[in-house]
Structures are given as C-alpha cells and as structure tokens.
Amino acid sequence: MGAASVTEALIVRGLDKTFAKPAVRELDLTVHPGELYALLGPNGAGKTTTLRMVAGLTKPDKGSISIFGIDALADPAAAKAVTAWAPDEAMIYDRLTPLEYLEFVAGLWNVEPRHAKARAGELLETLGLASEARRRCEGFSRGMKQKVALAGALIHDPRLLILDEPLTGLDAASARLVKDMLQARVDAGGTVILTTHILEVAERMADRIGIIAGGRLLAEGTLDALRAHAGKTGAGQGGGDTLEDVFLQLTADGAPA
Amino acid sequence: MSLLRPGGVPWLLAHEMRLSFRALTGKRAMGGVGAMIGLAILALVMLSGGVVIGLALRKLDVPVIPLSAAIALACCATAFTLMLSQTLAAASEALYERGDLDLLFSSPIAPRTVLLVRAMGVATGVLTVFLIFVTPLLGPAVILGHPEWLGLFGVLAALALLATATGLTLAMFLFRLIGPRRTRTVAQVLAALTGAAFFLVSQVRTLMGERASESLFQSLAREAAEGRMKIPPIGYWPLKAMLGEPLPLLAMLAIGAASFTLAALSLGKRFADAAAATQGAEASAAKPAKGRDRAFAGGVFAATLAKELRLILRDASLLSQVLLRVLYLVPTAVILSRNAGHGDGGAALAGGAGVVVFLAGQVAGSLAWITLSAEESPDLLAVSPAATRSLRRAKLAAALLPVALLLAVPLGLLLWLAPVTALWTALGAGLSAWACGLINVWHQKPGKRADFKRRRGSSWFATLAEVVVSALLAVTTGLAVAGFAPWATIPLACAGLAMLALRRSDEQIAKVLRLA
Numbered sequence: 109m110g111a112a113s114v115t116e117a118l119i120v121r122g123l124d125k126t127f128a129k130p131a132v133r134e135l136d137l138t139v140h141p142g143e144l145y146a147l148l149g150p151n152g153a154g155k156t157t158t159l160r161m162v163a164g165l166t167k168p169d170k171g172s173i174s175i176f177g178i179d180a181l182a183d184p185a186a187a188k189a190v191t192a193w194a195p196d197e198a199m200i201y202d203r204l205t206p207l208e209y210l211e212f213v214a215g216l217w218n219v220e221p222r223h224a225k226a227r228a229g230e231l232l233e234t235l236g237l238a239s240e241a242r243r244r245c246e247g248f249s250r251g252m253k254q255k256v257a258l259a260g261a262l263i264h265d266p267r268l269l270i271l272d273e274p275l276t277g278l279d280a281a282s283a284r285l286v287k288d289m290l291q292a293r294v295d296a297g298g299t300v301i302l303t304t305h306i307l308e309v310a311e312r313m314a315d316r317i318g319i320i321a322g323g324r325l326l327a328e329g330t331l332d333a334l335r336a337h338a339g340k341t342g343a344g345q346g347g348g349d350t351l352e353d354v355f356l357q358l359t360a361d362g363a364p365a
Numbered sequence: 366m367s368l369l370r371p372g373g374v375p376w377l378l379a380h381e382m383r384l385s386f387r388a389l390t391g392k393r394a395m396g397g398v399g400a401m402i403g404l405a406i407l408a409l410v411m412l413s414g415g416v417v418i419g420l421a422l423r424k425l426d427v428p429v430i431p432l433s434a435a436i437a438l439a440c441c442a443t444a445f446t447l448m449l450s451q452t453l454a455a456a457s458e459a460l461y462e463r464g465d466l467d468l469l470f471s472s473p474i475a476p477r478t479v480l481l482v483r484a485m486g487v488a489t490g491v492l493t494v495f496l497i498f499v500t501p502l503l504g505p506a507v508i509l510g511h512p513e514w515l516g517l518f519g520v521l522a523a524l525a526l527l528a529t530a531t532g533l534t535l536a537m538f539l540f541r542l543i544g545p546r547r548t549r550t551v552a553q554v555l556a557a558l559t560g561a562a563f564f565l566v567s568q569v570r571t572l573m574g575e576r577a578s579e580s581l582f583q584s585l586a587r588e589a590a591e592g593r594m595k596i597p598p599i600g601y602w603p604l605k606a607m608l609g610e611p612l613p614l615l616a617m618l619a620i621g622a623a624s625f626t627l628a629a630l631s632l633g634k635r636f637a638d639a640a641a642a643t644q645g646a647e648a649s650a651a652k653p654a655k656g657r658d659r660a661f662a663g664g665v666f667a668a669t670l671a672k673e674l675r676l677i678l679r680d681a682s683l684l685s686q687v688l689l690r691v692l693y694l695v696p697t698a699v700i701l702s703r704n705a706g707h708g709d710g711g712a713a714l715a716g717g718a719g720v721v722v723f724l725a726g727q728v729a730g731s732l733a734w735i736t737l738s739a740e741e742s743p744d745l746l747a748v749s750p751a752a753t754r755s756l757r758r759a760k761l762a763a764a765l766l767p768v769a770l771l772l773a774v775p776l777g778l779l780l781w782l783a784p785v786t787a788l789w790t791a792l793g794a795g796l797s798a799w800a801c802g803l804i805n806v807w808h809q810k811p812g813k814r815a816d817f818k819r820r821r822g823s824s825w826f827a828t829l830a831e832v833v834v835s836a837l838l839a840v841t842t843g844l845a846v847a848g849f850a851p852w853a854t855i856p857l858a859c860a861g862l863a864m865l866a867l868r869r870s871d872e873q874i875a876k877v878l879r880l881a
Contacts, residue, residue, distance in 0.1 A: 163748045167879070188750040199742040203679040204672065211661040215668020216749035221661040228661075244679075260745075 116174070117141045117268050117299040123161060123171035125323075131157040133323040135171070139316075141267075144290065144300045146314035148307065150359055154323040155303040156195075159270050162301075163193035175268055189217065192266035196273035198257035202246035206237055206256045209245065210263050217264035224263060231259040235285065250277035258286065262293075269293065271302040275309060287313060311351040321359045334358070372474050377482045385486070403825075411501035419505030427608060429601060431594040432586070437604035438596075443566075445524050448491045450560035452532030455487045457552035460536065460545075460640050470637055477633025484529055484629040492525035513609030519618055520606045526621030530628035537632050537639065545643045550681035557689040665751040666759045673736045673763030680814065683735060690728050691771055712847065714786055719843035721775075722793035725768055726835025729798030730828075732764035733805035739814045753871065761802045768798045786846050793842030800838065800864055801831045807869040809878060830867050834860050 120137040124130075132154040139145045149155045160166040162173055164184045173180040173187075180187035200209055207228060214224030232238045235255045240248070245256060254277055261269060274290070275283045290300050291313060304310055310317055311331060318328040327337045331351055338354040369376040427433055459466075469479045499521065507514050535555075540548045588594045605613040662668045677683060737760050740746065746756055772794055780787035808827035837860035844853035869877075 165744055165747050185750040185752070188748060191748070193744075193748045195744065199745040201672070201676060201741050203676050208672070208675060212668045212672040213745070213749075215662055215665055215671075216746065216751045218664060218750075221663040225661045 115141065115177070117143075117176060118162065118301065119172075119174040120158070120162065121172045123158065123173070124169045125154075125157055125161060125166065126169055130323050132161070132168075135320075135323065135325055137318060137325060137328070139268075139299060139301055141176070141299050142294065142297045143315040144294045144302070144313055146310035146317045147301060147303045147320060148305075148310055148317060148355060149303075149320035153320045153359075155320055156272055157323075158320070159193070159272055159301065159303065163191060163270055164188055165193070189264075190267040191270065192261035192264065192268070193270045194257050194261040194272065194274060196276045198250075198253040200245050200253055200256050200260070203244055205242050205244055206232055206259065207241045209256060210259060213260040214263050219264050227263055227265070228259070231262055234289065235259055236282070251279055251282050254278060255282060255286070258289075262289075267299060269298060269300045271300065273304060274302055275304060275306060307351045307355060317351070319355060319358050326358050372472075372478075374478055374481055377469075377474065377478060378485060381482055381486055408501055411498070412505070415502040415505040416509075418502060419507075419509040422506050423510045427604075429604060429608070431592075431596045434596050434601045434604045435585075435594065437607055438600055441520065441524060441603045444495065444521065445528055446559055446562060448495070448525055448528035449531055449535075450556045451491050451494070452487055452528045453535055453552055453559065454532075454556035455490065456484075456529075456532040456536035457539070457549055457556075459483050459487070460540070460636070461549055461643050466640055470640065475633065476637035477630050480533075480633040480636040481626075481629040483636075484533060484625065487532070488525045488529040488625065491528060492522055495521050495525070514607065516609035516614045517607045519614050520603060523606075523617040523621030526625040530621075530624040533628045533632055533636075537635050540635075540639045540642075545639065549643075550685075553682050554685045554688075557685045558692075561689055561692045665755040666762075669751075669756055669759035670763050670766075673760055674766065676741075677732065677735065677763065677767065680735075683814065687728060687731065687767070690724060690731075714783065715843040715847035718786055718790040718793065718846045719839035721772070721790050722797045722842045723835045723839040725772060725794035726797030726801040726831060726838065728771070729764055729768045730801035730805055730831040730835070732767060733761060733802040734812075734827075735814060736760040736764045737805050738809045739812050741814065743811065753875075757806055761806060764802050764805075765798050768794075789842055789845045793838055793845070797835045797838040800834045800860065803864070804830050804834065804867055807867055807874060809874060811878070830863070834863050834867075837863065 116138055118137065118139040120135055123132055123135040123137075125132040135154070135158060137147075137158070147155050147158065157166060161168045162175070162180070164180060164187065168181070175187045176190055178187045178190070201212075204212070210228035210231070211224065214221070214228070219227070229238070229241075232241050235258065237252065237255055237259070240252065245253060248256070254274070258271075258274065261271075269290075271290075274286060278286060287309065290302070294300055294315075302314075314331075316328065316330055317334060319326045319334070327334055329337065331354075334351070334354050335349050338357045369379055466479075470476065496518070499517070503514065503517060536548065536552055539551055539555075543551060585594070602613040602617060606617045662671045737757070740760075772791070776787055776791050776794075779790065804827050808830070810827070837856040840856040841853045841860065844850070844856070
C-alpha cells in the first residue's frame with residue numbers, strides 16, 4: 109500500500125471468500141474518508157459477506173483490508189476500535205433497556221463512562237427513544253430495535269460506520285431521521301458504507317456507489333460515472349438513466365451464468 | 366395426508382406429527398447418533414433390570430388389600446404430580462410459543478380443533494416419557510407371566526389425559542387470574558415446584574429423620590395389617606385397573622378421556638383469546654425503572670458482568686430452573702445441619718458436603734453455558750475491540766457469582782456449627798463451580814437461552830465432563846470432611862488430570878466456534 113492509501117477510510121484488495129460456492133471473488137474496493145458509499149447488488153451478490161469481512165466477523169480466504177491505514181487482518185482490535193457495524197437484524201438484548209444496552213456497548217469500546225452516559229442520552233433523544241430509555245427492548249417494534257442498534261453503533265463515535273440495510277423496518281419518519289443522521293455524520297467528516305435495496309436512497313445520498321454481483325465489483329463511482337460505464341456496456345440503448353436503470357443494466361450484463 | 370379431510374382433527378394431527386418427526390430427525394447427525402447410542406445403552410440396562418424384575422415377580426400374585434391399594438394410589442399420585450408439572454409448563458408455553466399459532470388462528474379452523482390437537486401433542490409427549498421408562502422395566506414381567514399387568518399402561522394413559530386436562534385448566538385459570546404478563550413465570554415456577562414436591566416427598570426419611578419416618582411407616586403398616594386402614598371402594602380402582610380388571614380400567618380411561626375432551630373443547634376459544642393476548646404482553650411487562658440515575662459501568666469487564674447479571678436476573682424461566690436445582694439441596698442441607706448440630710454422623714456429613722460440591726458445579730456449569738454459549742448477540746462482541754479473554758472472564762464471573770450467593774447462607778450456618786466441614790465444603794464447591802465454568806469456556810457450543818431447560822443446546826461432551834469433574838471433586842471433599850485428607854488427593858489429582866485433558870487453547874476455541 110502506498111503512502112497515499114494510508115489516508116483512505118477503507119481499502120480492500122483481492123478479497124476472496126468461498127463458502128459452499130464462491131461468495132466474494134477478487135474484490136477491490138476503496139472508500140474515501142468523509143464519503144457515503146453505497147454498496148448495491150442483487151440478493152446473494154456478496155454485499156453482506158463483504159461487509160462482514162470488513163467488520164471482522166468473517167475471515168477472508170485471501171486479500172487485504174485496510175481501515176484508516178490499519179491492517180484489519182493483522183491488527184483486528186485496532187481496526188474494530190474505529191469501526192462500527194450495524195446489520196439488518198438488530199444486535200440487541202431484549203431483556204436490557206436501551207440505556208443498559210448502550211452502557212454495555214460503550215463498555216465494549218472502552219468509552220469513558222461519564223462521556224458514554226452523556227452521549228447515550230443525546231443519541232436516544234435524537235432518535236426519539238428518550239421516553240423508552242428505561243423500558244426493556246422486548247416489546248419494541250423492529251424499527252425501534254433498529255434505532256437502538258444504531259445508537260449502539262454510534263456510541264463510540266466511529267470513524268467508519270458500516271450499515272447493512274439500515275432502513276429495513278423503519279417507518280417513513282424514522283427512515284428520514286436515520287437518513288438525516290447519516291448525512292449529518294458524513295457532513296461532519298465521518299465515513300459511512302451502507303447496503304440498501306432502496307435505490308432511491310443510494311441515488312440521493314451516496315457520494316459514490318459500488319455495484320456488486322456474483323461476488324465481483326461490476327462498477328464503482330458517482331452516479332454519472334456509473335451511467336457512463338453502463339452506456340459503454342449497452343445501457344441507455346432504449347433504457348432510462350436513473351440508478352435503477354443503470355443497476356438493472358449492469359447486473360443483467362454482469363450476472364454470473 | 367390426502368386421505369384426511371383438510372381442517373379436521375386427524376389432518377391437523379398428522380401435520381403436527383410430521384413437524385415433530387422432522388424436528389427430531391432434523392438434528393445434527395453427530396448429536397443425534399450420540400443421543401441414540403446413549404438411549405440404546407440406557408434401554409439395554411433398563412431392559413436387563415426389567416428381565417430380573419420379571420423373573421422375580423413371576424409367581425407373585427398382588428393381593429387386593431388396603432396396603433397394596435394405598436401403594437397403588439401413592440404411585441398414581443406420584444405419576445400424576447410429575448405429569449402435571451410437565452403438562453402445566455407445556456400448556457403455558459403453548460400460549461407464548463407462537464410458531465404457527467398465528468397462521469392456524471387466522472385460518473377458518475375452529476380454535477377448539479387447534480387446542481384439541483395441541484393438547485393431544487402434550488398428552489402424547491408426557492405419556493411417551495413415562496412409557497420410555499416403564500416399558501423396559503415392566504414389559505418383561507408382562508411377557509413372563511403377568512399379561513394382566515398391561516392394565517398399568519392403560520392407567521398411565523388415563524393419568525396423562527387427566528394431567529393434560531388439569532394442566533390446561535390451571536394454565537387458563539392462571540391466565541384469567543393474573544393476566545398474560547405473569548402467567549408464564551408463575552406456571553413455570555409452579556411446574557418446577559410440583560416436580561420438586563415429588564423429590565421432597567421421596568426424601569421424607571431424610572427430612573423427618575430416620576426414627577420419625579420409620580415410626581410413621583411402621584404405624585401405617587401396622588394399621589393395614591390390623592385391618593384398621595380404611596380405603597373407600599373407589600380407592601381400589603387404580604390397583605384393580607393396573608391388575609387388568611376391565612371395569613376399573615375402562616372407568617379410569619373414561620374419566621381421563623372425558624376430562625381431556627371437556628377441557629380441550631371448552632377451553633378452545635379461551636385458549637385462542639389468551640394466545641392472542643400474549644402477543645406483546647411482555648412489552649407491557651417492561652415497566653420503566655423509577656428515577657434511577659446511576660453512572661455507567663466502565664470497561665469491558667464491568668460492563669459485561671453487569672449485562673450478564675441483569676440478563677440472568679430477568680430470566681424467570683432460568684431462575685426457576687436454577688432454584689429448582691437449589692431445592693434439591695434442601696435434604697442435603699438438612700442432613701448437614703442435623704449431623705453438624707449433633708456433632709455426630711461423620712459419614713452423613715461427608716456425603717452431604719459431597720452433594721453440595723457436586724450441585725455447585727452443576728449450577729455453575731448451567732449458568733456458564735447460559736452466559737458463554739447462549740450469548741444473544743455474538744456478532745456484537747465479535748465486532749468490538751474487546752479482548753475475548755476479558756469477555757470470558759466477565760461471563761465466567763457472572764456465572765459463579767450467583768452460586769457463591771446461593772451457598773453463602775448455608776455455608777455461613779455450617780461454619781458456625783462445624784467450621785472445618787464448612788471450610789472444606791466451601792473450598793470444594795468453589796473449585797467445582799470454577800472447574801465446570803472453565804469446561805464451558807473451553808467447550809462452548811452456541812445455543813439459545815430458551816434451550817436451557819434441557820440443555821439441548823449444550824455439548825454432550827461438556828455436560829459429561831462437568832458431571833465427571835464435579836463428581837471427582839465431590840468425592841475429594843467428602844473424603845476430606847471424613848478425615849481422609851491424604852486419600853482425597855487421589856480424586857483431586859484425577860480431576861486435575863481431567864481438566865488438563867479438557868483444556869483448549871484460545872485458537873482451538875475460536876476454530877470450533879467458527880465452524881459452529
């Protein structure tokens with residue numbers, strides 16, 4: 109890795125993972141600091157496997173992962189200290205209250221207790237959960253649980269936030285709230301990587317988009333760059349120019365046989 | 366299946382049986398094979414015992430007298446109590462375990478059909494458990510000269526039906542009385558206590574003392590022999606039914622079937638309403654804490670310990686199961702305190718100390734399985750920078766702390782009565798709890814908290830290792846208390862060697878967990 113690459117939020121090179129069949133193949137990915145990167149792809153494309161490898165949950169068969177210059181495979185604890193991961197199924201405990209959950213997560217990331225408590229209050233307030241802070245999560249709706257999990261992901265103020273389908277199960281108001289929070293985070297210099305099946309979200313929010321299918325990155329760049337890329341491969345010949353058109357064109361072309 | 370009319374009881378029953386069968390056969394191959402081998406060995410041992418019993422009872426003619434009728438009644442009461450503890454738990458769980466309940470209740474199938482089939486499943490399950498134990502023991506006696514004793518199986522079927530009806534009615538009554546929030550907890554505790562009652566009654570000799578219990582049994586036998594024991598005619602039915610007399614057997618089966626049908630059909634609608642009411646009931650159970658504004662725990666160890674203790678304390682099912690195991694300590698505690706108080710009974714003291722050490726290990730092992738293997742959010746821990754060792758230490762501490770608290774009072778009392786015994790017992794119990802906790806660290810097998818009751822999720826190897834090591838440490842403690850401290854080093858060394866053999870490195874643990 110060259111000196112310039114040290115400043116990148118995430119650099120993935122030659123990532124490979126095979127379960128019963130190849131899930132991710134020779135994947136290269138670069139995410140710049142302070143950008144919102146959307147990773148899109150059809151079901152089973154390898155998005156979640158890729159993100160799980162970046163988060164340190166799945167060990168790649170081959171390749172390298174660098175997070176803010178830290179070799180995530182050689183020093184996972186250092187990489188995890190600056191990263192947060194929120195999957196589509198909220199990782200929470202039904203018998204804990206949101207406040208107790210945040211206390212536990214802050215403990216895992218060794219956040220100073222007084223600071224953690226203040227931050228927990230702020231996050232729950234922002235996410236509209238302040239009134240539920242001392243109620244056990246067992247009766248919460250899926251959307252509320254998602255918000256608690258998101259608060260957990262933000263409690264240690266991560267430099268890199270990785271979200272897998274963050275808007276699943278959220279109502280319109282909550283979805284807007286989360287989108288605004290993510291945008292504010294990016295505006296403040298944070299880096300966000302997310303996967304979503306809601307292409308409008310990626311179209312509106314993402315600085316750059318990566319499209320993955322069959323475990324391979326088919327295209328990457330801004331929406332304009334993707335349009336241009338798709339144009340070269342045949343999109344636009346009778347198709348429109350929305351992200352949906354581009355996505356369908358690219359994934360149809362690049363889908364494995 | 367196509368021969369059965371869709372929506373009818375046989376059709377739904379066939380569906381339930383198919384699901385149950387697939388749940389049984391869908392287990393992992395290795396666990397299934399291990400369980401089958403274990404069951405086959407157990408069946409063979411029991412069958413051998415059954416043949417011996419059968420040969421011994423070949424010429425025996427059971428007399429229909431008050432004493433034998435009283436024994437038959439006591440056996441029925443015991444079997445019914447044990448069955449009721451299972452059916453009550455199963456009936457309350459049926460309300461909360463949604464599974465396909467929403468699908469069934471949203472279909473045009475009558476709620477009473479659904480309950481009838483569920484109740485049949487409960488009754489069959491309870492009866493099967495008893496048949497598994499009774500058949501190999503009494504089957505040979507039936508074949509070797511007492512075909513009329515087949516009536517016993519009919520009596521068991523009648524009791525299973527009656528216990529299911531009572532369990533269902535009791536669950537519905539509790540639901541009406543205390544609402545959906547508390548029914549599950551109360552039913553679980555009641556079921557556990559009902560089961561434990563049988564154990565405590567079986568320990569009457571221990572609890573009452575040898576002399577008092579012997580004089581009680583002697584006076585009962587004398588009353589029977591002198592013809593003073595009066596049993597009403599209906600009290601002879603169980604004995605006569607067991608001995609194959611058609612009329613009492615049919616009467617008992619009719620009572621069982623009638624109460625079962627009545628309960629299942631009359632409670633069907635209520636069951637549907639109650640099942641609907643349980644949805645979200647636990648949400649309202651979560652009352653907000655009042656005005657507590659304490660500081661956050663700092664660091665991985667403190668935060669994890671606090672989280673684990675909270676989860677243990679808030680799990681009513683887990684607590685009732687742990688308390689049940691503690692209840693089994695009562696007779697032992699009585700022996701210990703009685704003998705320690707009298708300053709005699711060295712052997713009983715040693716045995717009692719051994720039992721405490723063994724149970725401390727078992728409870729600690731169970732809690733360690735909960736905290737270590739039944740982690741609800743393993744990915745959260747995996748993505749955090751927290752060192753695995755810190756997490757494990759905190760989880761182990763969370764498993765050992767309740768054991769220490771449970772033992773504190775009885776050991777404190779014993780310290781006052783027999784200080785040396787108390788010290789050996791405390792040392793042994795601490796070592797046993799710690800060893801069983803460590804076994805669960807080394808041999809983790811991810812599972813769900815809900816599987817705690819039967820330890821279905823845990824590794825059978827770890828469970829066996831816990832039993833062996835805690836038994837060795839129990840023997841160690843017993844020998845030390847009995848004054849054979851040098852001999853105690855032998856089982857202690859064996860336990861140490863076993864622990865060395867069981868030990869796994871961090872890499873080995875991580876590798877196994879990755880494959881799990």
